[in-house]
Amino acid sequence: MARTMTRTPRGTPLLPAAAALALLAAGGAGWGGWSWYAAAHDESTAYATTRDEVLAAGEQAVQNMNTLDHRDLRRGLDTWQGSATGDLLAQLTEGRPEFERRIQQAKTVTHAKVLAGAVTELDTRAGRAGVMVALRITVTPPKGTPAAKESRMLGELTRTPGGWKLSALGQAPVAGTATAAD
Template sequence: MTRPNRPTRERKPPPTRLALLAALLLAAGFAAWSSADWYAAAHDERVAYSRQRDAALDAAEQGVRNLNTLDHAELEQGLALWEESATGELLKELKGSRAEFTRQVRSARTATSARVLSGALTELDDRAGRARAMVAVRITVRTPDRKSAVKDSRMLTELTRTGGGWKLSALGQAPLGDPGTTGGEAPDEEAGSR
């Protein structure tokens, strides 16, 4: 006896396979979109500029900290760190004054440390590789008799980008003015009324 031919039904994939396929397509689309977005951000000039700005400010703050820290017990390491933080004319000055610094610090037997309070980049010329910053720092000097003196200071820095990153090329004290004055003389009231 022969069996009657039954019509064959088309097999549909189970619903879980469809859901898995849809999820896979969504994931692939998201990966393509985020890759394109990442590539665009990585090659955006504004992002590169902000990285240089952050690197210059970090170098200014670290350089000010380094050049205001020196312990008589670790003098050679401290002076080497000074020179690693500098370039150009500032580096020449530090190298030229190294013997004098060594003599003074060994004689005084002091330990100076610095802590950066704040910093701000005031100028950045990314193409020329130059920057300027102002850094507020708290300097503590300890004497051999364990007395400490603390001084807050504002330092103006100039930086130059080198093969080893941003380095200080000039360092000086920011002028401190009387916050109650505008820098000029008070106007003569009589002259103003004539």
């Protein structure tokens, strides 16, 4: 028996179509790779990531600084100091013995919950940032019922080798209240 070979007619578009699809796939892969690289190295993406880190660190640190239980005072104050740097850390360290005495006498439990937060300033080159955090602070006295109040805090953060930490913390001014300049 003789074998016969079947030839594809020269006008069949299968080979050019396959080549065109392969070229389109390679182009799509190249475009996707370039887009991914550009997005990964985009300064605005890095800035947004840093802003999110600052906000998370700021909210946690402000919450830490407004939460304290007299029954576990050492751990609470260690958390405070772990959340701070610079002058704030120095103040906490220097004033710790007196503060421990006052909290032990008062026998209070203070718990803060973050309601909202925002980055108010961010200078990535200088490693400085500012946050405003709204909290609900519940103070439980040794006898009596817990009292809750809402508070807004302004915090300054500094980038350290251990991450962003509070370098200053204070009450945010409330509209309609008198200030020292009035």
